Amino acid sequence: xxxxxxxxxxxxxxxxxxxxxxxxxxxxxxxxxxxxxxxxxxxxxxxxxxxxxxxxxxxxxxxxxxxxxxxxxxxxxxxxxxxxxxxxxxxxxxxxxxxxxxxxxxxxxxxxxxxxxxxxxxxxxxxxxxxxxxxxxxxxxxxxxxxxxxxxxxxxxxxxxxxxxxxxxxxxxxxxxxxxxxxxxxxxxxxxxxxxxxxxxxxxxxxxxxxxxxxxxxxxxxxxxxxxxxxxxxxxxxxxxxxxxxxxxxxxxxxxx
Amino acid sequence: xxxxxxxxxxxxxxxxxxxxxxxxxxxxxxxxxxxxxxxxxxxxxxxxxxxxxxxxxxxxxxxxxxxxxxxxxxxxxxxxxxxxxxxxxxxxxxxxxxxxxxxxxxxxxxxxxxxxxxxxxxxxxxxxxxxxxxxxxxxxxxxxxxxxxxxxxxxxxxxxxxxxxxxxxxxxxxxxxxxxxxxxxxxxxxxxxxxxxxxxxxxxxxxxxxxxxxxxxxxxxxx
Numbered sequence: 335x336x337x338x339x340x341x342x343x344x345x346x347x348x349x350x351x352x353x354x355x356x357x358x359x360x361x362x363x364x365x366x367x368x369x370x371x372x373x374x375x376x377x378x379x380x381x382x383x384x385x386x387x388x389x390x391x392x393x394x395x396x397x398x399x400x401x402x403x404x405x406x407x408x409x410x411x412x413x414x415x416x417x418x419x420x421x422x423x424x425x426x427x428x429x430x431x432x433x434x435x436x437x438x439x440x441x442x443x444x445x446x447x448x449x450x451x452x453x454x455x456x457x458x459x460x461x462x463x464x465x466x467x468x469x470x471x472x473x474x475x476x477x478x479x480x481x482x483x484x485x486x487x488x489x490x491x492x493x494x495x496x497x498x499x500x501x502x503x504x505x506x507x508x509x510x511x512x513x514x515x516x517x518x519x520x521x522x523x524x525x526x527x528x529x530x531x532x533x534x535x536x537x538x539x540x541x542x543x544x545x546x547x548x549x550x551x552x553x554x555x556x557x558x559x560x561x562x563x564x565x566x567x568x569x570x571x572x573x574x575x576x577x578x579x580x581x582x583x584x585x586x587x588x589x590x591x
Numbered sequence: 592x593x594x595x596x597x598x599x600x601x602x603x604x605x606x607x608x609x610x611x612x613x614x615x616x617x618x619x620x621x622x623x624x625x626x627x628x629x630x631x632x633x634x635x636x637x638x639x640x641x642x643x644x645x646x647x648x649x650x651x652x653x654x655x656x657x658x659x660x661x662x663x664x665x666x667x668x669x670x671x672x673x674x675x676x677x678x679x680x681x682x683x684x685x686x687x688x689x690x691x692x693x694x695x696x697x698x699x700x701x702x703x704x705x706x707x708x709x710x711x712x713x714x715x716x717x718x719x720x721x722x723x724x725x726x727x728x729x730x731x732x733x734x735x736x737x738x739x740x741x742x743x744x745x746x747x748x749x750x751x752x753x754x755x756x757x758x759x760x761x762x763x764x765x766x767x768x769x770x771x772x773x774x775x776x777x778x779x780x781x782x783x784x785x786x787x788x789x790x791x792x793x794x795x796x797x798x799x800x801x802x803x804x805x806x807x808x809x810x811x812x813x814x
Contacts, residue, residue, distance in 0.1 A: 528595060528596075531596055547663050550661040550662070551597075551661060551662055551663070570661065571661060574660045574661060575657070575660045
């Protein structure tokens with residue numbers, strides 16, 4: 335088993351000796367790391383290093399990938415997400431995910447956000463939930479007067495914040511983000527980054543990003559992955575100012591390979 | 592639009608520098624007062640309190656490095672942070688010069704009495720004034736004030752030279768005064784350096800606000 339990388343504070347998520355293979359080829363190799371609650375943790379590393387695969391383990395998205403097999407444990411609040419009797423749908427409600435490209439449904443803004451709560455049989459005040467979710471996604475002021483118009487009419491950046499609102503509407507505890515700003519322009523990116531920073535007041539956020547500077551700006555802890563292994567994991571400030579591993583130093587200074 | 596938390600951290604950085612500036616200014620003022628009033632206890636306090644200035648320098652440096660590494664600041668923000676690092680180094684040196692002055696008090700009190708020459712009192716007035724003003728210029732981003740300070744430094748240099756000549760004359764007339772004379776010469780030198788550091792800070796303020804380099808007479812050089 336590889337060394338366990340663990341920050342201080344109460345732990346929300348943990349990978350324990352976690353490996354993922356795609357048709358027999360290893361993508362994540364025996365990773366053990368702990369993710370503290372109400373913090374932002376970033377996974378960085380070159381393409382193909384396994385960061386997105388690792389992220390997807392935390393809400394069982396790899397179940398949907400043909401040929402993928404997961405071994406080891408992904409633990410959420412003490413429970414193995416891959417244990418018998420665990421309902422992946424319930425996992426995905428409690429651990430939401432935002433993807434690289436905004437993927438709103440071809441419905442109204444309102445119905446996009448209401449979609450998850452309705453499926454889950456939400457019985458409270460729907461209008462209030464919609465407003466709260468849109469506010470928490472920093473989108474409310476821009477769309478409050480046109481909740482009935484199509485979500486597809488929004489800009490890319492607004493669509494992405496709508497997807498974040500949709501994720502928040504089912505009241506998850508963790509939000510996973512896979513390259514959430516890579517398809518957006520700098521202003522929209524900045525809004526998403528500001529939002530990520532604020533989300534940690536209520537949620538645990540794990541973000542995968544190609545953009546090292548983005549990881550530096552928004553995260554509390556950063557993990558650098560390379561060929562399926564965690565090379566280094568620690569406080570973001572330390573990792574970006576004085577990394578302990580030569581490979582991390584080479585990667586973040588652009589001297590890799 | 593800047594990240595709000597980034598803006599907050601920039602404001603905190605400024606606050607730390609202002610705090611450091613206040614302590615450095617106070618140290619010089621107290622050291623000089625201790626000298627003029629032969630107050631050994633006051634002088635000791637100045638030496639003790641220098642630790643706080645040193646600690647703030649490290650704090651400002653650490654914050655600056657963190658902001659540079661994590662936020663990739665640009666333009667005005669970048670200039671503020673690089674300036675903060677230099678100004679904190681300058682203020683730390685000001686604190687050290689205050690300590691040097693305070694340490695002289697001990698010897699001047701013990702040794703044969705030597706009247707503080709009026710030139711030194713004028714030096715004190717000018718250099719502490721420059722120090723106070725350059726810190727105001729930094730906090731307010733006031734380049735007009737910063738430019739005025741650059742001009743005042745010439746008068747300080749002149750006074751320091753005069754002091755040197757006067758003290759030399761005294762020492763040649765009466766060799767018993769050599770020890771105290773040397774001490775006062777050091778005080779004069781320290782005050783002159785404080786004025787130089789105030790000049791450096793002023794040059795950095797101009798760079799911070801306008802992005803133009805005025806040190807080493809860079810303005811006069813052909814582009």
